[in-house]
Amino acid sequence: MEKRDSLEKIWKQGRSNIEKQEIPGEENFRKTTGKRLNLNKIVIEVYLGIYLLMLLVTAVLEIMNLNVYKGNPNMIAVHSGVLAVSLAFIGYGIRLWVKIRRIQHPGQDLASMIHNQIRFYKIDYEVWIWMISLTVALTSFAINTLIDNDNGTYRINNPYRYTGIMAGMVLFLYVMIKMVHYPLLKELRIRLSDLSAQTTEATDSFEKSRRKWRPWAIAGLIVVAVLLGYLVILGILRFGL
Amino acid sequence: MQTEKENKFLEMIRLHKGLLMKVCSLYATDREEIADLYQDVLLNLWRSFEGFRGESKLSTWIYKVALNTAIMNLRQKIQHPLARQVVPELPADPIDDSAEDFRILHAAIRELPEMDRAIILLYLEELSGTEISRITGFSEVNIRVRVSRIKSKLKELLLRQGYQIN
Numbered sequence: 001m002e003k004r005d006s007l008e009k010i011w012k013q014g015r016s017n018i019e020k021q022e023i024p025g026e027e028n029f030r031k032t033t034g035k036r037l038n039l040n041k042i043v044i045e046v047y048l049g050i051y052l053l054m055l056l057v058t059a060v061l062e063i064m065n066l067n068v069y070k071g072n073p074n075m076i077a078v079h080s081g082v083l084a085v086s087l088a089f090i091g092y093g094i095r096l097w098v099k100i101r102r103i104q105h106p107g108q109d110l111a112s113m114i115h116n117q118i119r120f121y122k123i124d125y126e127v128w129i130w131m132i133s134l135t136v137a138l139t140s141f142a143i144n145t146l147i148d149n150d151n152g153t154y155r156i157n158n159p160y161r162y163t164g165i166m167a168g169m170v171l172f173l174y175v176m177i178k179m180v181h182y183p184l185l186k187e188l189r190i191r192l193s194d195l196s197a198q199t200t201e202a203t204d205s206f207e208k209s210r211r212k213w214r215p216w217a218i219a220g221l222i223v224v225a226v227l228l229g230y231l232v233i234l235g236i237l238r239f240g241l
Numbered sequence: 242m243q244t245e246k247e248n249k250f251l252e253m254i255r256l257h258k259g260l261l262m263k264v265c266s267l268y269a270t271d272r273e274e275i276a277d278l279y280q281d282v283l284l285n286l287w288r289s290f291e292g293f294r295g296e297s298k299l300s301t302w303i304y305k306v307a308l309n310t311a312i313m314n315l316r317q318k319i320q321h322p323l324a325r326q327v328v329p330e331l332p333a334d335p336i337d338d339s340a341e342d343f344r345i346l347h348a349a350i351r352e353l354p355e356m357d358r359a360i361i362l363l364y365l366e367e368l369s370g371t372e373i374s375r376i377t378g379f380s381e382v383n384i385r386v387r388v389s390r391i392k393s394k395l396k397e398l399l400l401r402q403g404y405q406i407n
Contacts, residue, residue: 007346007365007392007395007396008365010339010342010343010346011343011346011365012365013339013342013343014339014340014342014343014344014346014347015259015263015343015365016259017340017343017344018259018262018263018266018347019258019259019262019263021262021266021275104313105289106285106286106288106289106305106306106309106310106313107289107292107293107302107305107306107309108305108309108378109305109375109376109377109378110305110308110309110312110356110359110376110377110378111377111378111379112378113309113313113378191313195312195355195356198354198355198356198357199356199378199379
C-alpha cells in the first residue's frame with residue numbers, strides 16, 4: 001500500500017487548486033435573488049405581519065370599546081384587560097421580529113447559531129403560535145362587543161357555549177397554523193437536530209471519557225494521600241518532628 | 242456605478258476569494274451549487290459588512306459568515322445517493338501527484354459531517370485554537386479532541402480507498 005504525506009502537507013501542497021477556481025459575477029452579488037430562499041423566515045415574517053396588524057386593530061377597537069362602555073365598570077375592567085393583553089402581545093411580536101434577525105445573523109459562531117435557532121423554534125415559536133390563535137379570539141371579542149353594544153351593556157346569552165366555541169376556535173386555529181407550516185418546519189427541525197447532535201458530540205464524548213476515568217483518578221488520589229499520610233506519621237513517630 | 246463601500250467590499254472579497262472557494266467547495270455538490278452558495282455567502286457578508294467592527298481578524302469573521310451560510314443551507318439536507326459522488330472538478334496537473342492526493346483528501350473531507358468539515362478545514366488552514374474556537378463556539382479543549390478524532394476518521398476513510406497517510 002502506497003504511503004502518503006501527512007494530511008496537513010497534502011492540504012498545503014494542493015489547496016491552490018481550489019483557490020484557482022473561477023466563479024464569475026462578484027460585482028452582481030447585490031442582484032442575487034437568493035436561490036436558497038429561506039422560506040421559513042418568509043413564512044414567519046408574513047405571519048408576524050398579519051399578527052401585529054390584527055393586534056393593532058384589536059387595540060384600536062378596545063380603545064373604542066372603553067369609550068362606548070365608559071358607564072359600565074364591569075365592561076371597562078374586561079376591555080382594559082383585553083387591551084393590556086393586546087399590547088403585551090404586540091410587545092412579544094416586536095421582540096420576536098428582532099429575535100428572528102438576531103438568531104439568523106451569520107456573524108455568530110456556529111454552535112450559538114444552531115442552539116439559538118433550536119431554542120427559538122422550541123419555545124418562542126410555540127408560544128407565539130398560541131398567541132396568534134388567541135389574537136383571533138380577542139379580535140373577534142372586540143368586534144362583537146363594539147357592534148352588539150346595547151346602550152353601554154353587553155350580554156352573552158349563553159356564556160358556557162360562548163366560551164366553548166371560543167376555545168374550540170383557538171384550538172382549531174392552532175392546529176391549522178401548525179399543519180400549514182409543518183412541512184417546512186419539519187425539514188428545518190431535522191436539520192437543526194442533526195447539527196445539534198454534531199455540536200454536542202464532542203462535549204458528550206469528552207464528558208463520557210472524563211466520567212469513565214474519574215473513579216480511577218479519585219482512587220489514585222486516595223492512595224497517594226494515604227501513602228503520604230503514612231509517611232508523615234511515620235516520620236513524626238520516628239524522628240519526633 | 243459602485244459606491245465606495247461596495248468597492249471596499251469587493252476588494253475584501255478578491256483578497257479572500259481563495260478562502261471562500263475552499264468553504265464553498267466543501268459544502269456544495271457541483272459547480273452550479275458552488276456558484277449558488279458563493280453568491281449566498283457574498284450576500285450574507287455584504288449584509289453584515291457594516292456591522293463588522295474589527296473585534297476579530299477579518300479572515301475569522303469571513304470564515305464565520307461563510308461557514309454559517311454553508312452549514313445552514315437547507316438544500317444540503319436533500320442528499321441523493323448519487324449527489325455525494327459528484328465532487329467539484331479541481332483543475333489538476335495530471336503529472337502532479339500532490340494534486341491527486343489533494344483531490345482524494347478533499348473528497349474524503351466532504352464525506353464528513355458538516356461541523357467536522359468546518360473544524361478540519363480551519364485546522365488545515367492553520368488557524369489558531371483561539372480563532373477556531375471563536376468561529377465554531379467550541380472550547381479549545383473540545384477542538385483539540387475533535388481534530389484528533391477527525392484526523393483518525395479521515396485516515397480511516399482514505400485507508401478504505403487504499404491510501405495510507407502518515
